Amino acid sequence: MTLDQLHLLFFKNYDEASLAFSPGINCFIGDNGSGKTNLLDAIHYLAITKSAFAGSDAQSIKQGADFFVVKGKFSTAQLERPETIQVSMRVGQKKIITHDKQPYDRLADHIGRYPAVLISPYDTDLIRQGSEDRRRYFDSLQSQLDHDFLELLIQYNGLLRQRNATLKQGTGSHGFDALYLQALDDQLAPLGESLSAFRVDFLAQFIPVFQRHYAQLADGREQVVVEYKSQLTGQNFRHLLLANERRDLLLQRSTTGPHRDDFIFLMDGLPVKSYASQGQQKSFAIALKLAQFDLLANRPLPAGTAAAKPLLLLDDIFDRLDDKRIARLLQLVADQTFGQVFLTDTNLTRTDQALAGVSSAIQRFEVQAGKVAPL
Incomplete structure (x- = not known):
């Protein structure tokens, strides 16, 4: 399973953004506070229907706006065409999740269809x-x-x-x-x-x-x-x-x-x-x-459904983890244990050096104050 495209409208610190992703590794590079983690959170919304960081959906609406939209196109080997998932919310109204423009009767019907795993500096909060x-x-x-x-x-x-x-x-x-x-x-x-x-x-x-x-x-x-x-x-x-x-x-x-x-x-x-x-x-x-x-x-998946690896979201691992733990994660990436990977970092040179031994296709994006563009 891969996320091919992402479109944001009034999401957190973004007015609007459109991105096309590599099926391998996607790197968001920018200073702290520029909005790198917000891109991972948008992907988390598409997978889990909620933020990984905000306490309420209303906190994900850009300041001064009264709604947000997160839209993504997913592909899997068994699909004839990509599927479009959209999460939207307007102030004072319920959040709406649509699959190919058709709203789910219940949000629960979406859970598990597009799995994702986030590894973040805040994971030790669980402890x-x-x-x-x-x-x-x-x-x-x-x-x-x-x-x-x-x-x-x-x-x-x-x-x-x-x-x-x-x-x-x-x-x-x-x-x-x-x-x-x-x-x-x-x-x-x-x-x-x-x-x-x-x-x-x-x-x-x-x-x-x-x-x-x-x-x-x-x-x-x-x-x-x-x-x-x-x-x-x-x-x-x-x-x-x-x-x-x-x-x-x-x-x-x-x-x-x-x-x-x-x-x-x-x-x-x-x-x-x-x-x-x-x-x-x-x-x-x-x-x-x-x-x-x-x-x-x-x-276990229904008969006739191909297995799909979850999206892996890595947030600021190079800043917060020691070399040994980073090396273990990158070895798993190099061994193609994971499928599509999204990671954030503040230093492009460090990211390139860390991924030098990885054969997967790599797409790099520069993030600056709510603006994002391919490098």
Whole structure:
């Protein structure tokens, strides 16, 4: 799978931009703050339907404008012609995703069709931040891998919002609807238990791939693992909901369930967050992303559909990673482990030197204050 063309309109710091890409490596070269990372984020929008960096879609609209458009043309070996994906949003309206000008009925129908993996300096935030960030990361990955998981997650989150709204009514003037809460719990419990089971099965696939990549990055010096921490382990979720109902009413939110799960990162049995060096944390985070790439590249696909490697987005790796980790990534690029690659850097000479041993076709772009042109 390749992204052949990208067109932007009022996206972040761009008024308008149109780019044609190489099927191999595409380099965005420019000073910090010029808009290099925004180009990667536009590609992320086409793949995942949302920003990798902004907290809300409205933050991706250029200042002074009231809408943005990101449009891309994708090709795969089995397609007779490119497919056009467009993401657009206007202030005060819902985001719209179209496939060949036809809007999706649900955004979920797009997830997983055009996979992408972003390796960024902020990846170590997964280690340092709270459980919500790790849950969001693994949920996003599983959603691209398995549409059944995505549908289950959507159903669970919808019921959870209804339950929390009902809990908040307990202190309102209309009183508390205990029967409705019970009915919601009856529906929520089996969904939550299935969600937890999906996560357990996923980690069984993910961990060996992740450990292999970490061993290659760190010469196998440390033993690393990702542990799944869930309140549902060995418990009946329906019973947990009932046992915590009084506390939930007091706090006006659901305090138990898979929406409270965490993924614990360990190195030699100790928390990576507290005991690993910065270099070890970087290797851990890169290994997570490389495992993500492998699983997406080898995921089961419908009969008659050719496998497609995800797009790989590399943001400022030359500035933020040491030579050893860069060399490992570039060796994978040289070995054609990856498909189409997009990377950002501030120094063209450094980029050319780093890619000197790579046989893939390379396209270079100069980025200057929201303007981009081929070099």
